[in-house]
Amino acid sequence: MNRKQLEKIGVPDYCVTEAIQAIQIAVNAGLRGKDAKQQLIAVLDAPTEFLNDEQYGEFAHALVDHENEEIVESTQVDYAVWGDEFID
Numbered sequence: 001m002n003r004k005q006l007e008k009i010g011v012p013d014y015c016v017t018e019a020i021q022a023i024q025i026a027v028n029a030g031l032r033g034k035d036a037k038q039q040l041i042a043v044l045d046a047p048t049e050f051l052n053d054e055q056y057g058e059f060a061h062a063l064v065d066h067e068n069e070e071i072v073e074s075t076q077v078d079y080a081v082w083g084d085e086f087i088d
Contacts, residue, residue, distance in 0.1 A: 021059070022056045025055045029055060043059055043060050047061075047064050051064065
């Protein structure tokens with residue numbers, strides 16, 4: 001599978017490399033065609049179930065790690081202002 005095919009089934013850009021590596025490992029282990037695609041979809045649906053999998057573990061970790069990253073949100077803060085003219 002190539003990048004375009006992986007994106008089509010929902011593999012995020014940040015873990016395409018891990019998905020390709022997982023497919024290579026799976027193919028070397030004897031998995032073929034549609035079965036490999038179905039396995040990738042299964043990992044996308046439930047990555048935590050594949051964390052210890054020999055073939056798809058790194059791909060699952062990449063998905064889970066990205067989901068667990070802290071998202072920093074900007075928050076507006078009120079502050080006191082003294083004076084009403086422009087200060088140079």
